[in-house]
Amino acid sequence: MMVKKAFLFLFFVGFSIHAFAQSSAELKRRRDRITEELDKLNDEYSKISHDKRTSLKQLSLLKAQIDLREDKIKTANSEIKLLDHQISANSNNVRSLQSQLDQLKKEYATMVLFAFRNQSAYNKLMFIFAANDFNQAYKRLKYMQQFAQYRQRQAGYIEGTQKDLHVKIVALDHDKKEKHGILIDQEKEKEKLGKEKDNQAQVVTNLSKEEKRTKKAMAQQNRLLSQIKKSISSAIRREIAEARRKEEAAARIAAASAAAKAKAENKPVAEAKPVSKATEVLSATPESAKLSNDFLGNRGRLPWPVANGAIVGRFGINYIQGIKTDNTGIDIKTTEGAAVRAVFSGEVSKVQNLEGSYLVVIKHGTYFTAYVYLKSVSVSPGQKVSLKQTIGSAGIDPESGEPQVHFELWKNLVPQNPQGWIADN
Numbered sequence: 001m002m003v004k005k006a007f008l009f010l011f012f013v014g015f016s017i018h019a020f021a022q023s024s025a026e027l028k029r030r031r032d033r034i035t036e037e038l039d040k041l042n043d044e045y046s047k048i049s050h051d052k053r054t055s056l057k058q059l060s061l062l063k064a065q066i067d068l069r070e071d072k073i074k075t076a077n078s079e080i081k082l083l084d085h086q087i088s089a090n091s092n093n094v095r096s097l098q099s100q101l102d103q104l105k106k107e108y109a110t111m112v113l114f115a116f117r118n119q120s121a122y123n124k125l126m127f128i129f130a131a132n133d134f135n136q137a138y139k140r141l142k143y144m145q146q147f148a149q150y151r152q153r154q155a156g157y158i159e160g161t162q163k164d165l166h167v168k169i170v171a172l173d174h175d176k177k178e179k180h181g182i183l184i185d186q187e188k189e190k191e192k193l194g195k196e197k198d199n200q201a202q203v204v205t206n207l208s209k210e211e212k213r214t215k216k217a218m219a220q221q222n223r224l225l226s227q228i229k230k231s232i233s234s235a236i237r238r239e240i241a242e243a244r245r246k247e248e249a250a251a252r253i254a255a256a257s258a259a260a261k262a263k264a265e266n267k268p269v270a271e272a273k274p275v276s277k278a279t280e281v282l283s284a285t286p287e288s289a290k291l292s293n294d295f296l297g298n299r300g301r302l303p304w305p306v307a308n309g310a311i312v313g314r315f316g317i318n319y320i321q322g323i324k325t326d327n328t329g330i331d332i333k334t335t336e337g338a339a340v341r342a343v344f345s346g347e348v349s350k351v352q353n354l355e356g357s358y359l360v361v362i363k364h365g366t367y368f369t370a371y372v373y374l375k376s377v378s379v380s381p382g383q384k385v386s387l388k389q390t391i392g393s394a395g396i397d398p399e400s401g402e403p404q405v406h407f408e409l410w411k412n413l414v415p416q417n418p419q420g421w422i423a424d425n
Helices: 004-050 056-117 122-131 134-209 211-265 286-297
Strands: 310-313 315-320 324-327 330-333 340-343 347-356 357-364 365-379 390-396 405-412 414-415
Touching: 004 056, 004 310, 056 134, 056 310, 211 324, 211 347, 211 357, 211 365, 286 357, 286 365, 347 365, 347 414, 357 390
Parallel strands: 390 405
Antiparallel strands: 310 330, 315 324, 330 405, 340 390, 347 357, 357 365, 365 390, 365 405, 405 414
């Protein structure tokens, strides 16, 4: 019974170690990825921080740094909680293994004492010959043999438990050292976060001194974002209208055919199939439904629209100097002329010139992706594109003057946060 319990205990210990290793590795990869992104943003900020004229770009980069830094601290907290759980589990394992070892040693000592008292061949023979009959004598002989084998197994269990105990103690020590290292790193990150927030406050103060120029830049940025949003939504509405027109035309043909057949067979005309809702019409055909499902199935694994880059503008609503900005996508800093690629297979819905740079919208069933600030394009409306196919080259962000790509992802007429869809870079 003791052996069975020991086996089950070690099985669950091994399973929990495997699960911990997976979670711990995932968190470490996430922390390393955030560190890489922060390094890129730090380099970018260093390049523009020497500019005497404070810009919205500085504030945008600082905000991106602060968001990432807070994310890194949260990730470290998750790692620490996971390690605390593992340290607690390992401590319990050590106590349990020590208890089992003590019990095994106690049982072994009892057997050794019994064997010592009956170690002479004379005593063993007397024990066998004292049997009442042959069957009992045979059973006593088998008992002596089994007893010797059991002693050997117990010795093996003791040795194995001692090894397991040593492994758990080493693992416990490793977890404690790792936790200590993460805590030190976390304190450094908190210190950097504080400095970044101080820099942010200083930049906001400088921008306040140049209120007129700041508001003008903000107004220009909002106007461009509004124009981008309007262009994307108009392309989607046109696709919805076209899909509805095709479905209605097909329904009319089907209804006419059904009516003619019913008349010929002198039967009542069947009720026509209702036209799909606006939110469903784009996936009304089997091909578009499959494309939509495939796109959804790759959530969190879509490639970036550029091979190398760093996110410098995040999705959502922000307030700068009391002025609201609504970014329905993300801004990715890259190198000028970098290849911009489709994040999934689909069909080009729109190509438009926006104040000297290009916007490309690609349809993926009910989903749409948009690529902005392209200095050149290599696709045209109606063209089929494949995963990672080059659709153009990266241009310049008109506000910052830096090489950048603005990327958006919509489901029907609702913008989605692209960061929840693209893979870790």
